[in-house]
Amino acid sequence: MPRQASSAPPVRGRPRDPRTRAAILIAARALLERGGLTAVTIEAIAQSAGVSRPTIYRYWPNAPAVAMAAFLETTGAAEASSKPRNALSALRAQLHALADAFAAPAGRSVAAMVAAAQSETELAKAFRNEFIARNRDATRALLERCVADKAIEPPEDIELTLDLVFGPLFYRLLMGHAPITRSFVDRLVDQVIRARCT
Amino acid sequence: MPRQASSAPPVRGRPRDPRTRAAILIAARALLERGGLTAVTIEAIAQSAGVSRPTIYRYWPNAPAVAMAAFLETTGAAEASSKPRNALSALRAQLHALADAFAAPAGRSVAAMVAAAQSETELAKAFRNEFIARNRDATRALLERCVADKAIEPPEDIELTLDLVFGPLFYRLLMGHAPITRSFVDRLVDQVIRARCT
Amino acid sequence: MPRQASSAPPVRGRPRDPRTRAAILIAARALLERGGLTAVTIEAIAQSAGVSRPTIYRYWPNAPAVAMAAFLETTGAAEASSKPRNALSALRAQLHALADAFAAPAGRSVAAMVAAAQSETELAKAFRNEFIARNRDATRALLERCVADKAIEPPEDIELTLDLVFGPLFYRLLMGHAPITRSFVDRLVDQVIRARCT
Amino acid sequence: MPRQASSAPPVRGRPRDPRTRAAILIAARALLERGGLTAVTIEAIAQSAGVSRPTIYRYWPNAPAVAMAAFLETTGAAEASSKPRNALSALRAQLHALADAFAAPAGRSVAAMVAAAQSETELAKAFRNEFIARNRDATRALLERCVADKAIEPPEDIELTLDLVFGPLFYRLLMGHAPITRSFVDRLVDQVIRARCT
DNA sequence: TCGTAAACGAGACGGTACGTCCAGTCTTTTT
DNA sequence: AAAAAGACTGGACGTACCGTCTCGTTTACGA
Secondary structure: OOOOOOOOOOOOOOOOOHHHHHHHHHHHHHHHHOOOHHHOOHHHHHHHHOOOHHHHHHHOOOHHHHHHHHHHHHOOOOOOOOOOOOHHHHHHHHHHHHHHHHHOOHHHHHHHHHHHHOOOHHHHHHHHHHHHHHHHHHHHHHHHHHHHOOOEOOOOOHHHHHHHHHHHHHHHHHHOOOOOOHHHHHHHHHHHHHOOEO | OOOOOOOOOOOOOOOOOHHHHHHHHHHHHHHHHOOOHHHOOHHHHHHHHOOOHHHHHHHOOOHHHHHHHHHHHHOOOOOOOOOOOOHHHHHHHHHHHHHHHHHOOHHHHHHHHHHHHOOOHHHHHHHHHHHHHHHHHHHHHHHHHHHHOOOEOOOOOHHHHHHHHHHHHHHHHHHOOOOOOHHHHHHHHHHHHHOOEO | OOOOOOOOOOOOOOOOOHHHHHHHHHHHHHHHHOOHHHHOOHHHHHHHHOOOHHHHHHHOOOHHHHHHHHHHHHOOOOOOOOOOOOHHHHHHHHHHHHHHHHHOOHHHHHHHHHHHHOOOHHHHHHHHHHHHHHHHHHHHHHHHHHHHOOOEOOOOOHHHHHHHHHHHHHHHHHHOOOOOOHHHHHHHHHHHHHOOEO | OOOOOOOOOOOOOOOOOHHHHHHHHHHHHHHHHOOHHHHOOHHHHHHHHOOOHHHHHHHOOOHHHHHHHHHHHHOOOOOOOOOOOOHHHHHHHHHHHHHHHHHOOHHHHHHHHHHHHOOOHHHHHHHHHHHHHHHHHHHHHHHHHHHHOOOEOOOOOHHHHHHHHHHHHHHHHHHOOOOOOHHHHHHHHHHHHHOOEO
16 A cells, blocks of 8 residues: 555655745745845845755745745735625725735835746746735635625626726836825725726 | 036036947847846946946946836837827827837836836836826826816826726736737726716 | 674674675766866766765765775786796886876876875875885886896885886876877886896 | 057056955965865955955966966976086085975975866966976986086986986875985985986 | 664755856046 | 046855765665
């Protein structure tokens, strides 16, 4: 009887110390937060994680990749609020949460990741799948609940609706031409779904 | 007798060769287009412009600044179409033009500049003023013409409307989760101004 | 009854696979021949011997040590010719054989070992005892046979005579200022023992 | 009127600071003396010369090359003694000087350079031309003076004679099977030129 | 026959040095 | 006085090996 019936290959060689990976990501995240992307150098990570440079390269191919991993690992996607409420106010709450994050220092990290993603397809893919897609999924689910609850009229094109909701948020985050306030989010939501409100 | 009697200080020493500045910007733009931001190094610019490194530093403080200058210099803002037409179709045409640019290779340069702007306030300001603001101004003008022509209802918050138009465009450009097609622009415009259409 | 009554401790655990040692030495020798000393890395040996790095360290302390072992193992000392002949011509034959080896690609390995010996006492000792001494012993024996046969006058200082014979050979091998030809060996021998020829 | 009439191109750009080169060589020499070849790393040189790593690479291609340059720069070739004397005793004096150097710690540097020369043709050439050849030239000149003075019979092959003199010295230096004493040199010289002594 | 102990492969890990690239600055000569 | 060229410091890059370690697996022997 095989010990490992399914897919995973039996572990060969010395297993990785999980603390190593964790230390690297924590260090990277810290560097990212103050200092931004340019502060996330392999050198600095190694230093502050108490890890050797080659070890980092054993996990990731370059510094931005570590930064992205750190970002995605430590940035929870939009979680459904624990408080039960009607779908529309849950939607509002979710977007407020995202907007708050964007307005907070953490927003700079998001912006940094968007920037990082512009110069490496691999990072772009990771960011898209792990951050963008998750946020869209969460919001899409709520929109569908709204429709089911008849709180809003069914949108013709739900993906476009998502673009209309997230687009302006990222636009303000990245261009900085105007602040991301709660009232901004409110007006944004109003505008996007008003046409279909009963 | 001074050559420049009035405000400007009399030019002393060897005058700057205007071709130098041009050569640098052209080289930077070329590097930006293929290779992206990371290819725009002072080293490479100097090389391909046939100019010495210190000379470049005499004009700009660092490589991204040159890239930004090159981008802004060679990227015309949205121009009003020469053909006279009604305001609404002019608006559509303008956004189509922008979308086409975003979809073309040049879109990568825009994305690169957004990325560059994330790590330097100075660049962010330049980009905002020279690119973002210009585009918003042009579109705002058309929107106002639409209102004047009674083609659309006056929007409550015109800045928000602009965010709703540009946000999704940049969002798709930067995240790449979906293509920027003509139909996308059409549906976007429809959605944003439908509520106010007569 | 213990298998090894005397000094050695009874073999416990899995015995060493003799093929392992052989594979390592063969790989090391091959690497040494093309590539020289710098090519003999533990990494490369392990790779081409199909052996893990720690295994090599179980046998030798470092890469030059493996190289030296490989060299000494696969390089026979000057053998007495099978054909019986008079002592003087046997001496000549022996030195010609050495000179031929020096002139051949194998000479580069000898030079590499001399070089290796310069930075590690342990290697120096091994090389001296296993290569230098053996060659001197063989030649000393022949010189003594020559004396016994009255082919040459007894040298005052036989060690100096050996230095006079071997010194120039190594000197040319290592400095490369002149080739190691057969005629060179002939003239060398003539010169060294002429004074004492009958 | 050209400032530099002959071959050299007029110096463009900032000239090299001669102290930089000197500092590097001094540091390299010091490292070579204690620590041997393996201690001469670019890293260490840069450190102790107060110079950056890339600067060293601007002068030499790798660490052994710096070591060789340092060795050759700071190791004067055998100089003719200032005291006037007859050719034969001058010859003896010269070889004694070399032997003393070989026996001293500096001898280790010579050995290190021989070793270094075994793995790079470029270094071998430099060492041969700057060290080996110079020593041979000096001794050849004295041998010729001896012949002119009729102190010794003209050797049939003066290059072979030089090999007979230097070979055993290097042989002992590199193999370490016997010390390089003054008496060794005396007996060596006796042996090599006795045959031709009047 | 069944532990036990070593051999062995695999790979993690901290290190050290490598050789390179680029950034900025400084020091010259040339225009 | 600017431009042009190149020296120079300095920081980080990504890679190659090193030597040690920690595993899991294999193989022989001896109890």
